Amino acid sequence: xxxxxxxxxxxxxxxxxxxxxxxRLARVPWVTQSPRAxxxxxxSVGLSAxxxxxxxGLCVAVERFHAGFIGGVSDLFDGLVDGHPLSGLGLPDALxxxxxxxxxVVVLGVAISVIVRTAKxxxxxxxxxxxxxxxxxxxxxxxxxxxxxxxxxxxxxxxPRIVISKGTMGLLGSDELAxxxxxxxxxAIERHGLVMLPLTGVADLFRWVPYARVAPKAVAGLLEMAAxxxxxxxxxxxxxxxxxxxxxTSSITPSxxxxxxxxxxxxxxxxxxxxxxxxxxxxxxxxxxxxAVLAIPLSLMVAL
Numbered sequence: 533x534x535x536x537x538x539x540x541x542x543x544x545x546x547x548x549x550x551x552x553x554x555x556r557l558a559r560v561p562w563v564t565q566s567p568r569a570x571x572x573x574x575x576s577v578g579l580s581a582x583x584x585x586x587x588x589g590l591c592v593a594v595e596r597f598h599a600g601f602i603g604g605v606s607d608l609f610d611g612l613v614d615g616h617p618l619s620g621l622g623l624p625d626a627l628x629x630x631x632x633x634x635x636x637v638v639v640l641g642v643a644i645s646v647i648v649r650t651a652k653x654x655x656x657x658x659x660x661x662x663x664x665x666x667x668x669x670x671x672x673x674x675x676x677x678x679x680x681x682x683x684x685x686x687x688x689x690x691x692p693r694i695v696i697s698k699g700t701m702g703l704l705g706s707d708e709l710a711x712x713x714x715x716x717x718x719x720a721i722e723r724h725g726l727v728m729l730p731l732t733g734v735a736d737l738f739r740w741v742p743y744a745r746v747a748p749k750a751v752a753g754l755l756e757m758a759a760x761x762x763x764x765x766x767x768x769x770x771x772x773x774x775x776x777x778x779x780x781t782s783s784i785t786p787s788x789x790x791x792x793x794x795x796x797x798x799x800x801x802x803x804x805x806x807x808x809x810x811x812x813x814x815x816x817x818x819x820x821x822x823x824a825v826l827a828i829p830l831s832l833m834v835a836l
Contacts, residue, residue: 535601538836539591539628545829546584549577550743558746564803565811567754567761569818571727574751576822578734578743584829586635591836592628601836638737646733650725654689657789661693670696671713682779685789686716688725695789704775711763711772712779718762719790724755753796760800761810773804 554577557563563570587601594604608629661675670676674694677683682704683697694716696709704712719725731748738744763772780797803809 535591535595535604535836538601538832539588541832542584542588542591542829545832546581546588549581549584549825550741553577554743554746558750562811562814563750563754563818564757564799565809566815566818567757568722569815569822571751571754571758573818573822573825574747574754575727575730576826578730578747580825580829581743582635582639583826586632587829587833589628589630589632589635591833592624593632595624601833639733642733642737643730646729646736650729650732651689654687657687658689658691658693661687661695668698670701671709673717674713676701683791684712684716684779685791686719686724687789688719688723692720692725694720700779703778705771707768707771708775708778711767712775714763714766715759715772716790718759719755722758722762724759724790727755728752753799755790756796757800757803759790760804764804769804773801776801776804 557574557577563573590605590608591601594601594608597604597607599607661677664677665675666678668676668678674696677695677697679697680699681697682699683695684700685695687693687695694713696713700712701709728748728751731751734741734744735748760769760772763769776797
């Protein structure tokens with residue numbers, strides 16, 4: 533197969549993944565039956581699209597070596613090591629190499645920028661919490677705010693903070709409060725902050741791409757459901773559902789944190805009250821789909 537044809541196929545794969553497939557995936561209802569596997573599927577879609585795009589560029593760039601994809605990339609690397617990376621490079625080759633290199637550099641640069649910016653925001657918020665928190669009785673492992681509004685959120689990081697307010701203590705019963713704390717602890721234990729980091733960068737840079745618009749919101753909702761499941765394993769799901777309804781109007785939450793009632797409350801309440809909210813079959817199928825989506829561009833490039 534000509535590498536130019538392979539480049540066209542990889543470009544088509546990337547287009548389908550970040551366009552129609554992403555739009556469709558954001559609408560299917562079955563993902564709520566296995567939020568963790570669905571998050572993995574979203575991640576594989578984005579990673580596969582990036583690999584396919586860079587692979588398409590490299591296919592065009594190494595066609596001139598007539599050594600296949602792996603051999604061509606090896607020859608390109610050898611030229612880079614020898615100090616002659618542009619030797620024999622024509623206009624199509626240059627455009628392909630520029631696409632692959634620019635995408636890789638831009639994605640890496642945005643990732644570093646988002647990580648640094650998010651780390652600074654969380655550090656500032658942790659310092660603020662140390663100033664405004666109180667030492668009054670509170671659930672173990674939490675930080676108390678002297679605020680009348682009902683607030684509960686998890687501030688991710690190497691040392692996650694679970695924050696609640698006096699308003700939350702007064703609004704919720706003991707069972708409901710314990711379920712809320714367990715929900716936020718689920719965010720911390722499962723490192724949901726790390727999961728959202730790359731999607732934040734994608735949303736900032738590629739807002740014109742459907743995947744960049746729909747994936748962050750979809751994954752954020754799925755992570756809330758995953759945290760709901762963590763709480764439901766240790767507490768009555770109905771207690772968490774009641775707490776969600778009671779705190780649905782809470783709006784005082786930093787952008788760098790996960791809030792208990794940050795979105796999709798009606799859907800989450802309905803799910804918590806449904807005994808069949810989780811499905812191992814759906815989890816297996818979603819995991820297989822994630823692996824298949826990631827394998828398609830990789831297998832195509834290796835087979836060239």
